[in-house]
Structure formats: structure tokens, C-alpha cells
Amino acid sequence: MNDPKFTATLPASERIHARLTAAGRRFHANDNIAEFIEDGDLHELEDEVTAQLQGLLETLVIDTQNDHNTHGTARRVAKMFLHEVFRGRYHPMPPVTEFPNAERLNELMIIGPITVRSACSHHLVPILGRLYIGVLPSEQSNLVGLSKYSRVADWIMSRPQIQEEAVMQLADLLESRLKPDGLAIVLEADHYCTQWRGVKDEAHMTNSVMRGQFLVNPELRKEFLQLACRR
Numbered sequence: 574m575n576d577p578k579f580t581a582t583l584p585a586s587e588r589i590h591a592r593l594t595a596a597g598r599r600f601h602a603n604d605n606i607a608e609f610i611e612d613g614d615l616h617e618l619e620d621e622v623t624a625q626l627q628g629l630l631e632t633l634v635i636d637t638q639n640d641h642n643t644h645g646t647a648r649r650v651a652k653m654f655l656h657e658v659f660r661g662r663y664h665p666m667p668p669v670t671e672f673p674n675a676e677r678l679n680e681l682m683i684i685g686p687i688t689v690r691s692a693c694s695h696h697l698v699p700i701l702g703r704l705y706i707g708v709l710p711s712e713q714s715n716l717v718g719l720s721k722y723s724r725v726a727d728w729i730m731s732r733p734q735i736q737e738e739a740v741m742q743l744a745d746l747l748e749s750r751l752k753p754d755g756l757a758i759v760l761e762a763d764h765y766c767t768q769w770r771g772v773k774d775e776a777h778m779t780n781s782v783m784r785g786q787f788l789v790n791p792e793l794r795k796e797f798l799q800l801a802c803r804r
């Protein structure tokens with residue numbers, strides 16, 4: 574199955590699928606699969622996704638030949654999925670340069686609000702939110718520039734997501750890179766799948782992850798929540 578001569582004859586999606594399966598890797602909607610995508614694959618994948626979306630429009634009985642509005646929709650949506658709204662699945666993590674904590678900072682840092690955009694895995698409908706990150710560095714912590722937090726958050730959120738899983742993924746990533754004494758994340762988001770469809774009601778959800786000192790030190794947690802919520 575993973576013989577390169579055999580897989581070369583497969584469509585790009587099946588080649589990537591075969592590599593993931595051979596490596597025993599999970600490829601849920603909110604997993605990044607960039608390391609299994611080789612040069613040229615994304616280009617082919619774009620053609621494949623376009624063809625499938627064109628089929629979808631035809632199945633929805635939309636006359637894309639005569640309706641100039643939908644004439645290029647399949648290609649536009651394919652590009653949007655692969656390179657914009659879901660690029661966090663197909664493109665590698667943006668470079669994040671870490672630098673040592675030379676000043677031995679150990680004060681609470683709060684980053685946010687960071688505007689985040691995602692889509693729910695259930696309906697592929699937008700989730701728009703605001704994210705707050707609290708970091709309590711340790712003397713050994715690696716630090717990263719402020720703008721990197723939003724780039725990394727954006728990479729995690731640019732996938733079909735589930736809000737509770739998105740904050741865990743971001744917390745795991747930041748914890749592994751920064752090695753802080755404490756990490757706190759709060760995400761407040763509006764879910765358009767319950768406004769655009771379903772109950773058509775306001776659907777606002779807030780969830781948080783607390784790690785390290787934020788779990789055991791209620792004063793620190795309080796300080797973070799007060800400062801973050803005031804913004």
C-alpha cells in the first residue's frame with residue numbers, strides 16, 4: 574500500500590491518506606497533517622476538492638454553467654478551505670522563535686484579546702471568538718514575542734474545530750514550547766451554527782484551561798480572570 578510506485582498512481586488525497594495510515598497517525602478534522610503532504614500534493618488536492626465541490630453544487634441542482642455567481646464557486650471554496658479557513662490542517666506551524674528568559678521574568682503576563690476565527694466540526698459554520706492567554710514564566714521558560722501567540726492560536730483555530738478541544742490543543746502546544754510554571758487560556762466565542770440554523774438564538778460559549786500554578790493558586794487565577802475580563 575505504501576509502495577511509492579503504487580501510491581504515485583493514486584489521487585493526492587489517497588496518497589496522503591495512505592501515508593497517515595501507514596504511520597498510524599490520527600487525522601481528525603482538527604489535526605494538522607502537513608508533515609504527510611509532499612511537494613505538489615496541495616496543488617493536486619486543490620483540483621480534487623474543486624471537482625468534489627463542483628459535484629456538490631450540481632447535486633444541489635445549481636446551474637453553475639449559466640449562473641455567473643456560482644461559476645467559479647467550487648474553485649474559490651476549495652482554495653478557501655485549503656489555504657485560508659482550514660490552512661491549520663494543511664500548512665505547517667508558523668515559525669516561532671523562542672528566546673531564553675534572560676531577565677528571569679516570573680510575573681504574570683496576559684496576552685489578549687486575540688481575535689480568533691474557526692469553524693465548527695459539526696456544520697463547518699464559523700466560530701468567531703476572543704482569546705486570552707495568561708503565562709506565568711519559570712526561570713527556565715522559553716519566551717516568545719507577543720505576535721507569535723496570535724499566529725500560533727490562528728494556526729490551531731484554522732481547522733474545523735470543537736471549542737473545548739481547540740483550547741486544549743493550544744494549551745498543550747504553548748506548554749510544550751514555553752515550559753511555564755502556569756498557563757491559563759480563556760476563549761469566548763460565538764457559534765454561528767446555532768444562529769444561522771438550529772435554534773437561531775444567540776450562542777455564546779466561554780471555556781478555559783488552567784495549568785500548573787493557575788490550578789493550585791486561586792489568587793493567581795483570580796488575578797488573571799479579573800485582568801483578562803476587564804479588557
Ligand SMILES: [Zn+2]
Pocket residue numbers: 693694695696697698766767
Ligand atoms: Zn455546529
